[in-house]
Amino acid sequence: MEQALLSDQKQEESLSYYQYVGRTASFSAPSAIGEEVSVDEIRSASVFSDPNYYPPSIHSALVASPESDPSQGQALVFQGGYGEGFQQGYISNQFGRPILDEVEIRQLLIDHVGHRCCWASQPARRWKISAIEDCNVYVGTLETFIEERETVRETEPYAGGETDGKGTGLELGLWELDLRSEFPLLFVPHKELRAKIPHSEAKEKCSGCQGRGEIPCPTCNVGLEPGFYKENQMSQCHVCYGRGLIAHRDGSDTICNKCNGNGKLPCVMCASHGLIKCQTCNGQGSLLTRNIALVRWRTLSNRKVSATTGAASVPDEVFHKARGVQLYNTQAYQCNPAYFADSYLLNRFSSEVIADRTPIPPASRVICERHTISVVPVTRVTMAHRNKAFSFYIIGVNREVYIRDYPSKFCWGLCCCLEWLKV
Numbered sequence: 001m002e003q004a005l006l007s008d009q010k011q012e013e014s015l016s017y018y019q020y021v022g023r024t025a026s027f028s029a030p031s032a033i034g035e036e037v038s039v040d041e042i043r044s045a046s047v048f049s050d051p052n053y054y055p056p057s058i059h060s061a062l063v064a065s066p067e068s069d070p071s072q073g074q075a076l077v078f079q080g081g082y083g084e085g086f087q088q089g090y091i092s093n094q095f096g097r098p099i100l101d102e103v104e105i106r107q108l109l110i111d112h113v114g115h116r117c118c119w120a121s122q123p124a125r126r127w128k129i130s131a132i133e134d135c136n137v138y139v140g141t142l143e144t145f146i147e148e149r150e151t152v153r154e155t156e157p158y159a160g161g162e163t164d165g166k167g168t169g170l171e172l173g174l175w176e177l178d179l180r181s182e183f184p185l186l187f188v189p190h191k192e193l194r195a196k197i198p199h200s201e202a203k204e205k206c207s208g209c210q211g212r213g214e215i216p217c218p219t220c221n222v223g224l225e226p227g228f229y230k231e232n233q234m235s236q237c238h239v240c241y242g243r244g245l246i247a248h249r250d251g252s253d254t255i256c257n258k259c260n261g262n263g264k265l266p267c268v269m270c271a272s273h274g275l276i277k278c279q280t281c282n283g284q285g286s287l288l289t290r291n292i293a294l295v296r297w298r299t300l301s302n303r304k305v306s307a308t309t310g311a312a313s314v315p316d317e318v319f320h321k322a323r324g325v326q327l328y329n330t331q332a333y334q335c336n337p338a339y340f341a342d343s344y345l346l347n348r349f350s351s352e353v354i355a356d357r358t359p360i361p362p363a364s365r366v367i368c369e370r371h372t373i374s375v376v377p378v379t380r381v382t383m384a385h386r387n388k389a390f391s392f393y394i395i396g397v398n399r400e401v402y403i404r405d406y407p408s409k410f411c412w413g414l415c416c417c418l419e420w421l422k423v
Helices: 039-047 102-114 122-126 309-313 316-321 344-355
Strands: 002-004 089-091 128-134 137-157 190-196 202-205 214-216 234-236 245-247 253-255 264-266 275-277 286-307 323-332 364-376 378-385 388-395 400-402
Touching (some): 102 122, 102 378, 286 309
Antiparallel strands (some): 002 323, 089 323, 202 286, 214 275
């Protein structure tokens, strides 16, 4: 199956059902979600590529020169399984078809040129195929879907009424909570849930006020020992400066309206009572505490991109046209490396992806893993005649041809058949 490898928006997974997964093992139908890879990743991967990393039977499966050994083009066959009744994974057999020879390569080019009214067919028909180069890109991913749980203590003022404490039943353990109805779809990026743990409530005396519901006013009782307070503490009126009168320019005095002539004002926080309401218990004197399970589901992902050396010089437009072909897809409780019957080195690539598995946090469990290997099939063909040469690309299993500089055009930018007009 083909998947877009380069896209402007990431594809979203949509499943019409969710299968509950236990702690031991789980299997699901293989997914076919494509991977988005940037051109920069491809360029970077090609720098560190080994030209002998993949055998011709894998990375040159699309096209090959007539001198290639036909026996190299065997189909990819999956061997092995993970239990009766479950499909552990699948390997695409799209690369098992016969390898293109020079006649087929030339015919693809002739057909492409034939749709351009002002392109001469002589180069496509007469020029010699001088080189066929693999420019494939391989993408390996391992997604680990985990569930994390931790206990947090939640406190609120106790306003009376019954509590769901130990007297009403045995408190459940953190991992004994049945949250199947809350499970998200597999491999969602992130979901968080707060769930009350049954029979975990308890009534406690408020430590902030020692159960009184009030605490000493911090303004009126500066420097006093904890638990002690003073009443009727007043402060100087800031309008009349403690005189109780307001002086005027004509020499007369009037009573200060702010303090009513007293010269002092009561505390703005406690009205000089010396005590204020405890904010911790909201004046109730008691707190209701309970254990809350904080549950997170998230997907840990790691990806490895490997490109052949020839991919470094492929135009960006080619990779944007190319569509990734999924070679392998498996989903299990714990994925093992893929097995390709005719490619030890591609198996090694899969093993490297598995070996880079993201560490699992201690307070979590693995629900499921998904391992995929995809390839972007791109082949560059060079044709030459005397001292002239040009290259074109055969892209994907659909064998789309891409040419940027065809040597024999006669429209000089005036014809609607040109590539720059996207026709």
